[in-house]
Amino acid sequence: MSRQLLGGLALCAALAAPLTIKAFSARPPAPKPIDVSAAEAGKALFLHEFTANDPLCPNGDGLGPVFNAKSCVACHRQGGVGGSGPQDANVHAFIARIITCGNDGIVRANTQKSGLIHNAATRPDFRETEEILKATSPNLDIHVTERKTPALFGAKLIDEITDREILANERAQQLRRGMAVEGSDRVPLGRAVRLVGNRIGRFGWKGQTASLSDFVQAACANELGLGNPNQAQAQSFAKAGYTAPGFDLSLEQCDQMTAFIQSLPRPEELAPPDVSSADVERGRALFSKVGCAECHQPDVGRVTGIYSDLLLHDMGQTLSAGGSYNDPPIPDPDEFVSAPAKQSEWRTPPLWGVADAAPYMHDGRAATLEEAIRAHTGQGDPARTAFTQLALEEQKQLVLFLKSLRAPQPR
Ligand code: HEC
């Protein structure tokens, strides 16, 4: 090769280098390895039944003062440790609003506070009830709804989806709606939850939390009353003025629980016993055909088989409810954040593992998968209608496909 040509190649390589680096850095970072010993310690914490003044919480008051259950696994247990919860593990969320009727005749509701009515307390005077909430919130309209416990299998993969990949789903739906020739309002249009700090929400029924470790810290504080450096333990609205002596859990203990959840295997796809894989495959095609996959998108970024776009969709009045724990803080007016989720907006729940996660919907109102489909309203209405218009045999096949989306199988 001539010297000149070689020189030219070197120049090309030099020019191309920055481009290559740029293209490379746009790729999502490699998945982080799991810290096995932390996960082991985290499993013990996840299974541990906490008590008031628990020895694992030397600086704090242990469980409570208010709590929903004594351990994480008391709720997250269907299909294995870390799974979804049955209906009796539901959490009770409330919103308290001022309802006003303006001179224009329009009724307005302004949320004043939101949170949980905890199931239990360490002392009778801490015990929260709807009656006490009403009595201590004069002039406020109180609305209490339930939240079903979701499964945590595959949470590490959701945690590692990049913000960019979720925003790409939002743009794709805007594009699909824009290109619809007719009935564009029937094309689902979701929105990403932009939280303070320019992070994109992806955990929780309202997509209210950006990362797994944030959610774990919030769950410790709100489900079990275990305060930690980033999340104060839940206070009882029945009795003000109580403060814990210190943090119940260290950040290290919270990180261990996160590591345990990260170590949970992802859900699997496996035809149920006595079901032909041909029926499952026909069901999968119908799932796309009737429009389920518009929101329950099979893949996001590198994560295959998640069946969610991780976006909020307006599901209409019949699926309206507000309040949760770890609601995003009221944003600074200068921050670029999206409006908080409306009562009718829900994050598309990932359907992986759904076969082992009954009952369904945010409050567990649907006992079966068929009922869950029939409960879709708002942006889900066109797909629900298209489902009900399928031949009965096809409806069954679609449900068989959903029944192939299983919790990780014991080995
Ligand atoms: C009383 C039942 C209950 C207990 C106990 C409980 N959870 Fe949950 N968990 C829930 C509910 C309900 C949600 C959904 C909350 C929401 O989105 O508003 C949830 C959501 C989560 C999520 C987010 C999952 C997702 O995909 O959105 C994580 C992570 C989590 N819990 C971890 C924990 C950990 C860790 C503990 C123990 C410290 C715990 N949970 C204890 C009921 C429970």
Ligand code: HEC
């Ligand atoms: C517009 C977006 C959208 C479309 C289209 C859609 N879904 Fe959903 N789906 C959601 C949302 C959002 C929820 C949660 C709503 C709630 O809990 O109130 C949900 C919930 C579910 C659930 C319950 C999951 C759980 O963990 O409780 C199932 C099952 C389900 N959908 C299946 C389907 C099927 C099958 C179709 C097609 C016939 C479909 N969905 C179409 C957005 C959608």
